Amino acid sequence: SQQGEEDPQALSIQEGENATMNCSYKTSINNLQWYRQNSGRGLVHLILIRSNEREKHSGRLRVTLDTSKKSSSLLITASRAADTASYFCATDASGTASKLTFGTGTRLQVTL
C-alpha cells in the first residue's frame, strides 16, 4: 500500500504563481524525499529532508516537514511552464536508505 498520499491529485496554475503540494504519511520516518516525473517516465530527485529538520530550501523549492502531523509540503515559487510534471513524495522508514515508499503523486500543470 502507499505510504504517502499527496494532495491535491492535480493542480493547475499560471506561470509565475506559486504551487503547493502536500504529502501525508503513516509511519515514523528517517527522511522524506520529493521526486519529479516528466511524461510518465523516469523520476528525478529534487530534495531530501531529514526527520530532525523542519524546513529546507533548494533554489525555487521549499520543503517543510511536520513529524507530529506526519506531513510534508513542497512549495515551488515563481512557477514556470517547465515545472509541469508529476511530483511524488517518498518516505524512508528504514534508516538505512534501503527502501523508499512512494505516494500517489500530484500532477502539476503550469500554463502560460
Added chain:
Amino acid sequence: GAGVSQSPSNKVTEKGKDVELRCDPISGHTALYWYRQRLGQGLEFLIYFQGNSAPDKSGLPSDRFSAERTGESVSTLTIQRTQQEDSAVYLCASRGGFSYNEQFFGPGTRLTVL
C-alpha cells in the same frame, strides 16, 4: 554511461508470453530497485538488491515475477505468462556513492500486454 539505462524502452507482447526487462545501473551503485507504475498511479515497489545480500522480494505481486542481479551490475526482471494487468511502466533505480539516500531512475520500460 552516466545514468541508469533500461531496455527495451517499449515492449508489446501477447497474453501468456514471457518477457524480460533489463536494467543497467550506474557503475559502482550497490543498490538496485525495480518498481511498477500503472497508468496514472504511484510507484509500487517490486524488489531491492543490495550488494551480495539476499534480495528483498517483498513487493513481487506473484510467482510469475522474478528478478536477478549479478554482483553490482545488470539486473533483469522476468515476467512469465504475462497477463493484461501486468501492463505498466517498469522503472529501475540505483543508489550508491556520495548521494547515498537518493535513487537515480532509468527511463523505464513501457510494457503492454495485449
